[in-house]
Amino acid sequence: TAISYINELYGQEELKRLQRRDARFINSAFTVTLMGAAVADQLEDGRVLSGVGGQYNFVAQAHALEGARSILMLRSWRESGGEVSSNIVWQYGHTTIPRHLRDIVVTEYGIADLRGQTDATVIERILNITDSRFQSGLIEQAQKAGKLPKDFRLDPRFTDNTPERLKDTASRYPSLFTEYPLGCDFTAEERDLLRALNWLKSKLKLTEILELGKATLDAPDPEAFLAHLQRMQLDAPQGLREELYQRLLLAGLQNSTGLAG
Secondary structure, three states, X not given: OOHHHHHOOOXXXXXXXXXXOOOEEEEEOOEEEOOOOEEOXXXXXXXXXXXXXXXXXXXXXXXXXXXXXXXXXXXXXXXEOOEEEEOEEOOOOOOOEOHHHOOEEEEOOEEEEOOOOOHXXXXXXXXXXXXXXXXXXXXXXXXXXXXXXXXXXXXXXXXXXXXXXXXXXXXXXXXXXXXXXXXXXXXXXXXXXXXXXXXXXXXXXXXXXXXXXXXXXXXXXXXXXXXXXXXXXOOOOOHHHHHHHHXXXXXXXXXXXXXOO
């Protein structure tokens, strides 16, 4: 089937409408504005990260088809170089999906149903799924623009949108938040290694470098994680660089698994 057939309604439109009844079009974005516009392909300085593909087409179809919805997913915040910033912003210098096509937005904190709502309601609903570290600043910007009243207060139910709360919730309901809900082909050692490498990645910033150094010095003996080291071909390091890699990996394994082998 040609991409043009999938991406557009015109051409056999009657059949397509029957086939796509109550359709759900799910796409991702890396930034969403408080007014509901989404960014998925280009930074505001002109750097292109990816092609738009069929995203715009599917969002437009969601508004053209009876019973259809567009769902855009993104993480509410990101970290780079030790700096944490919000992926939900007041405004952005580039748009992939314009605000008039806003529909459903999903972050790790919840779902915002935006279709057919006023700007004020859209802003409030997006704030409800925004990381709480950035809510007050965004509210101030919306108030300054006259989009929210000066006495606006966010519902207390949504003022604890933090990674810590999500971790606590996941720990209390482990059966609902499995590591690989759809299953995986990784071995037990490979799953441990993925956690260890992610832990190491989180420590590669200036504010964490001392902790990483201490963890490396306190790393367990190689025998504690021999199978893991063999999988990474670091069980017999050759030279200083590989010895350092081994120590870092052992530190990551110890801190991410809570085990010593």
